[in-house]
Amino acid sequence: MNIREKVLIIEDEKSIAQFIAAVLDGQGYETIQARTGQEGLSMISSHCPDLVILDLGLPDMDGLDILRQLRSWSSLPVVVVSARSHERDKVTALDQGADDYLTKPFGTGELLARVRTAIRHTRTTSGNDEIAQRGTYSVGELVIDYNKHQVLVRGENVKLTLSEFRIVALLGKHAGKVLTYDAIIKELWGPRAGSGNQILRVNMANIRRKIERNPAEPEYLFTEVGVGYRLAEGE
Numbered sequence: 001m002n003i004r005e006k007v008l009i010i011e012d013e014k015s016i017a018q019f020i021a022a023v024l025d026g027q028g029y030e031t032i033q034a035r036t037g038q039e040g041l042s043m044i045s046s047h048c049p050d051l052v053i054l055d056l057g058l059p060d061m062d063g064l065d066i067l068r069q070l071r072s073w074s075s076l077p078v079v080v081v082s083a084r085s086h087e088r089d090k091v092t093a094l095d096q097g098a099d100d101y102l103t104k105p106f107g108t109g110e111l112l113a114r115v116r117t118a119i120r121h122t123r124t125t126s127g128n129d130e131i132a133q134r135g136t137y138s139v140g141e142l143v144i145d146y147n148k149h150q151v152l153v154r155g156e157n158v159k160l161t162l163s164e165f166r167i168v169a170l171l172g173k174h175a176g177k178v179l180t181y182d183a184i185i186k187e188l189w190g191p192r193a194g195s196g197n198q199i200l201r202v203n204m205a206n207i208r209r210k211i212e213r214n215p216a217e218p219e220y221l222f223t224e225v226g227v228g229y230r231l232a233e234g235e
């Protein structure tokens with residue numbers, strides 16, 4: 001890595017903040033830390049980080065308030081950190097503009113993957129540069145061909161319905177990132193679409209049956225329980 005990306009960790013639990021910092025420092029990132037929301041907000045302005053890792057439970061303010069304030073003037077990538085029991089918060093955070101989330105406790109690999117993906121997606125504006133150039137997205141043996149409106153798995157053309165293709169196409173454009181049920185539904189069926197995710201779930205089950213070797217152990221389409229879906233990210 002030639003340019004060292006600067007990551008601001010806003011987390012009041014010192015042990016967690018130091019774990020994150022150690023992992024990222026070890027990978028060549030530069031890290032800075034804030035223990036409170038106020039400190040975090042002022043460090044965003046004064047240190048211009050490339051990415052923020054944001055704990056939702058801070059002593060002086062709610063992480064969601066920081067996100068809300070930040071999103072009023074900045075598209076700086078934010079990866080939210082939260083406890084497993086707070087699924088609603090994660091969904092809210094994603095719908096309010098967080099780029100991704102990590103569930104405590106998380107491991108090194110997961111942390112690095114989320115950080116890498118969030119930074120890569122800002123670098124390539126909407127994350128579509130490669131797709132725009134080649135017209136395809138591929139991961140493992142899955143290829144999404146955006147020009148031909150086709151999905152190939154292990155070289156075979158998968159017969160998808162239009163809705164199924166649009167879901168796969170959308171997840172492919174944001175590969176590696178979780179998209180909430182609501183975000184997918186609004187993107188596919190418009191802002192006035194109901195928030196029930198039954199149709200989406202049925203579509204996802206059908207897509208899985210068509211593209212996964214074993215739908216119970218997906219290689220490509222992952223469910224983030226209570227939150228949304230994520231498509232595997234290619235190298």
Ligand code: CA
Binds near residue numbers: 013055056057
């Ligand atoms: Ca906390």
